[in-house]
Amino acid sequence: MALTDISTPPGGLTAGTRQQAGPAHGAQRWTPRLWGVLAVLCIVLFLDGLDVSMVGVALPSIGAELGLSTTALQWIVNGYVLGYGGLLLLGGRTADLLGRRRVFLIALAVFAAASLVGGLVDNGALLIVTRFVKGLAAAFTAPTAMSILTTTFAEGPARNRALSIFTVFGASGYSSGLVLGGLLTSAGWRWTFLTPVPLALGALIAGLVLIPKDRQRAEGGHDLIGAATLTAGMLLAVYTVVSAPERGWLHPLTLGSVVLAAALLTAFVVTENRVAHPLIRLGILRIGKVVRANLSLVALFGSYLSFQFVMTLYLQDVLGWSPLQMALALLPAGVLVAVGSPFMGRLIDRYGTARLILASMLSLSLGYLWFVFTAGATPDYVVTVLPTMLLLGGGFAFGFSSIMAQATDGIDDSEQGLASGLVQTSGQVGAALVLAVVTALVSAGAVGEGAGDFSQFDPGVNLVTWIALAGLVLNVVPLARRYRALTR
Numbered sequence: 001m002a003l004t005d006i007s008t009p010p011g012g013l014t015a016g017t018r019q020q021a022g023p024a025h026g027a028q029r030w031t032p033r034l035w036g037v038l039a040v041l042c043i044v045l046f047l048d049g050l051d052v053s054m055v056g057v058a059l060p061s062i063g064a065e066l067g068l069s070t071t072a073l074q075w076i077v078n079g080y081v082l083g084y085g086g087l088l089l090l091g092g093r094t095a096d097l098l099g100r101r102r103v104f105l106i107a108l109a110v111f112a113a114a115s116l117v118g119g120l121v122d123n124g125a126l127l128i129v130t131r132f133v134k135g136l137a138a139a140f141t142a143p144t145a146m147s148i149l150t151t152t153f154a155e156g157p158a159r160n161r162a163l164s165i166f167t168v169f170g171a172s173g174y175s176s177g178l179v180l181g182g183l184l185t186s187a188g189w190r191w192t193f194l195t196p197v198p199l200a201l202g203a204l205i206a207g208l209v210l211i212p213k214d215r216q217r218a219e220g221g222h223d224l225i226g227a228a229t230l231t232a233g234m235l236l237a238v239y240t241v242v243s244a245p246e247r248g249w250l251h252p253l254t255l256g257s258v259v260l261a262a263a264l265l266t267a268f269v270v271t272e273n274r275v276a277h278p279l280i281r282l283g284i285l286r287i288g289k290v291v292r293a294n295l296s297l298v299a300l301f302g303s304y305l306s307f308q309f310v311m312t313l314y315l316q317d318v319l320g321w322s323p324l325q326m327a328l329a330l331l332p333a334g335v336l337v338a339v340g341s342p343f344m345g346r347l348i349d350r351y352g353t354a355r356l357i358l359a360s361m362l363s364l365s366l367g368y369l370w371f372v373f374t375a376g377a378t379p380d381y382v383v384t385v386l387p388t389m390l391l392l393g394g395g396f397a398f399g400f401s402s403i404m405a406q407a408t409d410g411i412d413d414s415e416q417g418l419a420s421g422l423v424q425t426s427g428q429v430g431a432a433l434v435l436a437v438v439t440a441l442v443s444a445g446a447v448g449e450g451a452g453d454f455s456q457f458d459p460g461v462n463l464v465t466w467i468a469l470a471g472l473v474l475n476v477v478p479l480a481r482r483y484r485a486l487t488r
Contacts, residue, residue, distance in 0.1 A: 030158075036210040037152060038162055041145040042169035043203040044108060047196050048138055049173025050180070051115075052080070054192040055131075056312070057181030057323045061189040066124045078242040078432075079128045083135025084142075085428035086235035090227065092143030092421020093279055096414060099214035100148050105207050107140035112200035119193030146420035148211065150408045161345035163401045168341040170400070178331055182324030226271045226279040233264030234425075241432045245439045280418055284411070289354075292474060293407035294423050296357050298430030299471025300399050303364060303464040304392055305431045306438040310457045310464075311385070313442065318453070332386060336393030337400075344401040353406040354479055360399030361472040367391030368465035375461075377453040395468075438463055 055076065063073045095103040111134055118130035149166060153159040184191040240257040247254050272278040284290060308330060315321045315329060347356055371379070371388040379385055407423035408416060441459040 033210060034152070036206065038149070038165060040203050040207045040210060041149055042166055043199060043206075044104075044141050044145050045166060046169040046173035046176075047111070047199055047203075048142060049170045050177040051134070051196055053173075053177030053327075054181035054184065054195070055080075057178065057327060058185045058189040058192045060316075060323075061185050062127070065189065066122070066127065068124045072124055072128075074242075074246070075128045076131050079131035080135035080138075081242055081428065081432050082235065082238050083132045083137075084139045085135075085238040085425060085432055087136055087139035087231065088143055088425040088428060089234060089280065089418075089421045090231050091140035092147065092417040092419075092424075094140065094417075095144040095147055096417035100144050100151070100417065101207075101211045101214050103140055104144040104148065104211070105204060107137045107144065108200060108204050108207065111137035111141060112197055112204065115193055115196045115200060119190045119197070142424055143417055143421035146404065146408070146424070147417035150411075150416045150420065151413045155409060157345065157349050160348040160401070160405060163405055164341050164343065164345035164348075167344065167397075167401045167404075168338050172334075172338045178327035178334065179324070182322070182327045185323055226268055226275065229264050229268040229271060230279065233261050233268055234429075236261040236264065238429055238432060241429070241436050245436050245443065249440070281415065284415065284418065284422065287410075288478070289406050289409070290411075290419065290422075292478070293353075293357070293403045294426035295474055296361065296399065296471055297403050297407075297423055297427040298434075299361065299467050299474070300364065300396065300403065301427040301431040302434030303368065303468045303471075304396065306435045306460065306464045307368070307392070309435060309438065310442065310460050314379075314454060314457055329381065329385065330389060333389040333393035333396065336390060337397045340394070340397035341401060344397065347398075348402055348405055353402040353409065354475065356398050356402040357406065358472070358475045358479060360395045360397075360402065361468065361475050362395075363391050363398060364395035364468040365465070365472045367395060368461065368468050372461060372465055375454055377455055379454055434464070434467060 059073050114130045114134040114137060118127055121127050149162055150159060153162040181192055184195060236257055240254060240261055244254050272280055272282050311330060312326060315326045367388045371384055374384045408419045411419040438460040441463060442457055
């Protein structure tokens with residue numbers, strides 16, 4: 001691949017030999033240009049984290065100024081999730097087929113434009129549209145950035161180090177967004193939309209200069225039926241997940257959407273098994289470690305984002321904390337991820353991804369269990385919330401880089417975009433599904449007995465605890481089998 005030229009001297013590794021020579025390549029000195037490419041990719045991930053957390057803090061102010069109901073406000077978040085989760089798979093594969101650099105830069109330009117428009121509109125519907133467009137752009141930038149990283153850095157120490165640095169910026173973006181969202185919202189919610197614009201434009205200019213042009217692309221690109229059924233099926237599936245709590249899971253429209261989404265995705269699978277050049281090679285789903293990585297990210301994202309949603313509601317709506325107070329309360333988890341992630345590359349090299357993912361699931365499970373057993377009706381911050389956030393931060397620090405490395409490990413360069421898009425789709429759609437169920441459980445608890453203290457949120461926290469425990473079991477079983485095989 002062209003991107004290996006950044007750190008490989010003339011006459012060095014080629015795309016055909018790079019994977020076999022990974023360790024030697026990983027030991028080479030990183031050139032300033034290579035660092036520059038990594039910086040561009042990290043800025044884009046930083047913007048994704050920054051955007052999600054800043055907008056979440058600003059929602060009450062947006063609703064007050066634009067006169068939006070709670071139902072409408074949720075679509076400022078869900079509109080982004082709809083575009084992002086619905087098109088991630090297509091975004092990753094499109095980068096493989098049309099060129100990673102081209103897709104990455106175009107999507108980044110759209111992201112910057114949507115941010116600018118979102119900060120200027122005075123209409124709630126238009127704001128939601130800009131959020132959908134922004135999510136759509138992120139569906140192309142996120143897997144493309146990941147596939148540029150995994151095809152630039154060879155498997156082994158180089159890629160693990162790059163992934164750990166990449167993770168730091170994602171965690172830093174999210175942590176910074178919590179605090180910045182509280183500060184900027186006090187000056188005006190529009191600044192939460194406008195602040196990412198100069199950063200995105202800077203990354204766009206740097207990407208144009210630093211990221212080399214693609215010389216090779218994956219074969220295929222003629223599967224129009226597959227592209228149409230996948231896009232429609234994923235969009236409808238994500239829409240069904242995020243709209244079901246408001247409409248009702250047994251509402252005819254919800255059930256109809258489920259049936260239609262299933263039919264479209266079934267048609268996609270049938271198409272991919274018959275066409276000469278499928279959009280997505282379904283054989284990737286038969287690789288055990290890839291499937292475990294995808295399910296582990298569902299457990300990680302789904303449980304953590306839902307727990308944060310619960311804590312946001314409790315701290316602001318029940319205890320009356322300000323957005324900045326709430327952000328600072330949840331900040332320790334993000335800080336721990338940012339501090340711990342730089343060391344993950346070396347830990348992956350030494351212990352492997354399987355053990356670190358297991359450590360991640362164990363830390364998550366312990367965090368939720370600690371909260372469940374110590375919270376009571378009014379959780380104490382020092383005794384309950386702070387230890388929980390530290391354990392969750394540890395789970396995220398151990399898990400994110402390890403899961404991403406395992407999801408793309410051993411995958412050919414021509415399918416790195418597909419593998420990246422697949423694991424990120426699992427995380428986003430899985431998180432949306434878990435959050436939808438948690439929202440329904442919390443809403444039902446709010447009208448029940450004990451509303452006003454934490455008891456109304458207990459069902460939601462219990463669900464995320466079981467999800468984390470399922471992720472733990474998923475990763476314990478293969479390691480236990482391997483241990484038994486070695487000791488026989």
